[in-house]
Amino acid sequence: MKITIDFRSGLPIYEQIVEQVRRMVVSGMLKPGDQLPTVRQLATELRVNFNTVARAYRILDESGLISTQQGRGTYIWEKPVGEVSQTLRQRALQALAQRYLEEGTQLGFGFPDLVAAIQKLADAQEENRKS
Amino acid sequence: MKITIDFRSGLPIYEQIVEQVRRMVVSGMLKPGDQLPTVRQLATELRVNFNTVARAYRILDESGLISTQQGRGTYIWEKPVGEVSQTLRQRALQALAQRYLEEGTQLGFGFPDLVAAIQKLADAQEENRKS
DNA sequence: ATTACAATAATACAATGATACAATACACTT
């Protein structure tokens, strides 16, 4: 990892990290599945607090470029989310639904039970969001 | 054992194991007296540290579902099912629903989409059953 | 100067992994 930080540039450190990691991924220098240095490793290397690196990693994670896993490390995302097309999305939903239906049925629940269960959860989330 | 782990789901690995084993017991896929894979077997199969599996087993043990015995292995508890099974069924359903809701939401679908998806599948199955 | 806010750091925490250990089973020898 040859990330360099310019402390005087005015650009936030985490932004600089985000930008450079993103560039390395896009350019292919970092490939899917590759492990990034740990937040503490990179932090000491850059002489920066590790929370700052963690912040950069979190942003990259939320944008779908990398996958941070507590206790394991952070990795380049296997299949860039941006390429997930509409039909793939539908197919993914179908797979999810099928699994839910199958496993729920195996537990002895019927379709109304399954709907009611997610209904209840969705309502609860709505409640929390308001407060 | 067809346990699958999603390293990116944000849910702790040990919880994923707990949930899936619980479901297999409640659904009858695993019967009293059945031996579970050893912590090391399951761990290598899931590409996970065996302590993580051990943690899941310990939780299941404490909840009375299984019996872990040092030097022997872990087994499904002989008669856990009767009274508790009803609440366990509910808890398993809740876990299923939560996962479905979370993953579906992550794909950008709303509650109505999720309901529609299982509705469609359920209808299709109904069709097949008639013919 | 004061206030407000963003960036960074400090600290405590939760999940996972590495390593060494203890208990049991089992084959083998006697």
Added chain:
DNA sequence: AAGTGTATTGTATCATTGTATTATTGTAAT
């Protein structure tokens, strides 16, 4: 049958990972 060595079980402890919360710092607006 009893003893012994080894492999296989789960357990315990600690290191390492990312996460969450709070405090500090610096900068710009008033």
